[in-house]
Every structure is written in structure tokens, then in C-alpha cells.
Amino acid sequence: MKTITVNIVTPDGPVYDSEVSMVIAVTASGEMGVLPGHIPTVAPLGIGAVRLKKENSTELVAVSGGFLEIRPEKVTILAQSAERATDIDIARAQESAKRAEALLQAKKDEVDFKRAELALKRAMNRINVYEGNV
Amino acid sequence: MASLRDIKNRITSTKKTSQITRAMQMVSASKLNRAETNAKAFVPYMAKIQDVVASIAASSNDASHPMMTTRPVNKTAYLVITSDRGLVGGYNANILRTVSNKIRERHTSNDEFVILSIGRKGRDFFAKQGMTILESTIALPDHPSFADIKEITRKAVGMFSEGAYDEVYMYYNHFVSAIQQEVTETKVLPLTDIKPTGATSSYEFDPSAEAILEVLLPQYAESLIFGAVLDGKASEHAASMTAMKSATDNASELIDGLTLSYNRARQAAITQEITEIVGGAAALE
Numbered sequence: 235m236k237t238i239t240v241n242i243v244t245p246d247g248p249v250y251d252s253e254v255s256m257v258i259a260v261t262a263s264g265e266m267g268v269l270p271g272h273i274p275t276v277a278p279l280g281i282g283a284v285r286l287k288k289e290n291s292t293e294l295v296a297v298s299g300g301f302l303e304i305r306p307e308k309v310t311i312l313a314q315s316a317e318r319a320t321d322i323d324i325a326r327a328q329e330s331a332k333r334a335e336a337l338l339q340a341k342k343d344e345v346d347f348k349r350a351e352l353a354l355k356r357a358m359n360r361i362n363v364y365e366g367n368v
Numbered sequence: 369m370a371s372l373r374d375i376k377n378r379i380t381s382t383k384k385t386s387q388i389t390r391a392m393q394m395v396s397a398s399k400l401n402r403a404e405t406n407a408k409a410f411v412p413y414m415a416k417i418q419d420v421v422a423s424i425a426a427s428s429n430d431a432s433h434p435m436m437t438t439r440p441v442n443k444t445a446y447l448v449i450t451s452d453r454g455l456v457g458g459y460n461a462n463i464l465r466t467v468s469n470k471i472r473e474r475h476t477s478n479d480e481f482v483i484l485s486i487g488r489k490g491r492d493f494f495a496k497q498g499m500t501i502l503e504s505t506i507a508l509p510d511h512p513s514f515a516d517i518k519e520i521t522r523k524a525v526g527m528f529s530e531g532a533y534d535e536v537y538m539y540y541n542h543f544v545s546a547i548q549q550e551v552t553e554t555k556v557l558p559l560t561d562i563k564p565t566g567a568t569s570s571y572e573f574d575p576s577a578e579a580i581l582e583v584l585l586p587q588y589a590e591s592l593i594f595g596a597v598l599d600g601k602a603s604e605h606a607a608s609m610t611a612m613k614s615a616t617d618n619a620s621e622l623i624d625g626l627t628l629s630y631n632r633a634r635q636a637a638i639t640q641e642i643t644e645i646v647g648g649a650a651a652l653e
Contacts, residue, residue, distance in 0.1 A: 241412075243412050243413045243416060244413060244514065245410055245413050245513075245514035245591060245594050246406075246409065246410075246513050246514055247406075247409030247410070247413075248409070248412060261574060262574075262575065262579065262583075263574060263575045266574075273572055274570065274571045274572060275571055275572040275573070275574055276420060276424070276571045276572070276573055276574070276580050277573075277574040277575075277580070278579065278580060278582075278583040278584075299583075299587070300583075300587065301420070301580065301583055301584060301587075303416070303420055303571075310416055312413060312416055312417055312420075312587075314514060314518070314587065315514070315515070
């Protein structure tokens with residue numbers, strides 16, 4: 235089976251580097267599946283899970299902010315933060331989800347509201363990836 | 369001449385000081401090690417982002433972005449990266465002197481520029497000079513992660529986009545080696561000098577080159593700043609290590625000198641005692 239190299243790098247260092255058979259990521263314009271031999275593409279990423287399909291298993295990585303660079307034999311994901319399911323600090327994610335929800339309830343000015351919304355999205359994303367239900 | 373006990377006291381206290389500086393030297397050495405590792409971990413990210421930015425800039429001439437265009441300068445921002453504490457030799461002094469000189473060269477009044485400061489020393493220095501400090505971050509951890517400085521980088525880049533200032537210069541100590549650090553000036557914004565890094569491939573853009581630049585350029589500018597912070601931290605630990613090493617060396621030199629005069633004073637006291645005894649015995653005869 236043909237494979238494609240996937241690299242996930244963040245400012246704090248590389249997070250993932252392996253051969254997979256398919257990458258599915260949430261980009262700004264929708265979900266995108268990448269197979270080996272894809273034409274060179276660049277797309278911005280949303281907050282979401284990147285699914286890395288191997289022969290008979292799927293790995294999940296929670297990604298927020300950044301973009302996806304595709305070359306025929308290699309996919310690079312540059313994100314401001316990225317965590318593999320096993321590296322997620324679930325307590326912290328739940329904590330920040332609660333905090334964001336409280337802020338949303340408080341309904342202060344618009345900037346805070348948007349920020350809280352994003353924070354909630356990131357936290358939910360982490361929790362989902364941790365629990366594996368994407 | 370100081371008494372025996374005075375000299376003894378000075379020796380003891382100098383010894384204690386040197387124990388502290390030696391410990392600090394070793395702590396800094398191990399922190400430097402980690403800081404270098406962190407800086408290395410950041411390199412692939414930076415290289416990649418530079419690659420993509422350059423290839424987008426090269427492939428599509430029509431893709432322009434406010435962050436890439438030079439506009440008339442009404443206000444300049446200086447982003448200065450210093451440390452929070454002293455005991456780092458010339459680390460802070462070098463940077464602050466360079467920035468002050470540049471400011472004096474370029475501006476005539478304090479209204480023409482603003483300061484963005486990372487580190488307590490820089491903030492205190494510019495506040496004392498009566499300059500406008502728009503934003504400051506202090507008490508960064510020794511090994512900052514991207515999340516730690518996200519706030520200030522986001523603001524620094526955001527305020528440029530909003531037009532609070534029209535260019536951003538960044539000053540930090542570049543880590544050359546454990547004994548050499550160089551004050552470096554980098555123009556962060558506008559991003560005018562993005563160099564193609566060799567093999568640039570042409571990409572498809574989804575949804576469009578403009579939309580990509582919208583995401584990519586702020587991220588790029590923020591990474592530049594983060595890179596400088598990591599570099600600065602490595603320099604800080606190196607400078608602290610060197611400063612503590614010379615302090616330890618000076619202390620042991622001082623102790624050697626003091627020990628010599630202590631022995632001399634002791635010998636003089638003994639000689640005097642003998643003379644007195646001999647004198648006393650002679651008087652009895």
C-alpha cells in the first residue's frame with residue numbers, strides 16, 4: 235500500500251512524524267482527505283482533529299490554528315499547538331471548557347465572547363480527541 | 369593592619385559568596401543546555417513556515433497583504449527582549465544601550481515611537497526614561513513555550529494591523545556561543561524581505577492565496593518573535609553563566625590574597641609573642 239509521510243510541527247517542537255496511508259484534516263473550507271500523490275497544496279486549518287489512517291488503525295491529533303502544506307510524497311502540518319491523544323492533559327481541557335462556558339454565560343463584550351467561543355472550541359476538540367469520538 | 373579575626377571573617381564570607389555564585393553558574397549551565405535544545409526544536413517549524421511564505425510570495429505577484437506593504441511611518445514600535453533579573457553581566461546593559469542610541473538617532477520626540485517590552489529590566493528602564501510602553505510581559509518562565517508569549521505576540525502583530533504603529537523593530541541578544549552574545553536588530557513588520565529559500569514549489573491554494581496569507585503572515589510574524597525570545601533566553605542563561613563564572617573566579621582570587629595576609633598576620637603575632645617571652649626571660653636573669 236502506498237504511504238505518505240506526515241510531519242506535524244509546532245513552535246515547541248515536532249509532534250508527529252510517521253508514514254500513513256491517508257490524512258484527513260479540517261481546513262477552512264471543509265474536511266479534506268489527502269492520499270499519496272496529491273498535488274502540492276496549501277490550506278489553512280481550523281480547530282479540529284487530524285485523522286491519520288494507517289493500515290488498520292487511526293490516530294488522532296488535536297490541532298488548533300495553522301495550515302497544511304501538501305506535497306506529493308509529504309504532508310506538513312504547521313500548527314500553533316498540536317497534541318496527540320495520549321499527550322492531552324484532559325483535566326486542563328475540561329477546566330478550560332468550564333471556564334469558557336462560564337464566560338459565554340456572562341455575555342460580556344463581543345471580543346471576550348469571541349475569545350471564549352474559540353477557547354471552548356479548542357477545549358472541546360481536545361476532549362473529543364482524548365475520548366476518541368471524532 | 370587588619371586583625372586576625374577581621375581577616376578570618378572576610379575569608380569566610382567571601383567563601384560563602386563564592387559557593388552561591390558557583391551554584392548559580394551550574395544552574396545557568398544546565399538551563400543553557402535546555403534553552404539550546406528548545407531553540408533547536410523550533411528550527412524545523414520556522415524553516416517550514418519561511419518556505420511556504422516565500423513560495424507564496426514568489427508564485428503569486430497579485431497576492432498582497434497589508435502586512436507586506438510598507439506604509440508611511442508615523443509611529444515606530446520597538447520590541448525589546450530583556451531578562452527579568454540582573455546578575456547576567458552585560459546582557460541587559462548592551463541591549464538597552466543599543467536601543468537608546470537608535471531611538472536618539474531616529475527620533476526627536478517621545479511621541480514618535482512606542483515600546484513593547486518583554487522582560488522586567490527593559491520595562492523599568494524605559495518607564496524611567498518617560499517613554500510610552502504600550503505592552504509588556506514579565507516573569508516569563510526560563511523555558512518559555514509558545515503559549516507563554518502568545519498574548520504579547522498577538523497584540524504586537526494585531527496593533528500593527530490596526531494601525532497603532534507602522535513598523536516594528538525587534539531587539540534581542542543573539543546567541544553566538546556560550547561566551548559571546550550579539551545584540552541584534554530585526555525588522556519584524558512590515559514583512560518586506562522574505563527571501564526564497566532555494567527549492568520553492570508552486571502550490572494550489574485552497575481557497576485562495578489571499579486567504580492563506582491572512583492566516584500565514586500573522587503566524588509568521590509571531591514565530592519570528594518567538595524565535596527571538598528563545599534565542600534571547602539562551603543568551604540570558606549563557607550570559608548569566610559567564611558572569612557567575614567570573615564572580616567565582618574573582619572570589620577565589622580574593623580568598624587566596626586574604627589567606628596570604630591571614631598567614632602573615634598569624635606569623636607576625638607568633639613572632640611577637642616569642643619576642644615578648646624571650647624579652648621577659650632575659651629581664652629575669
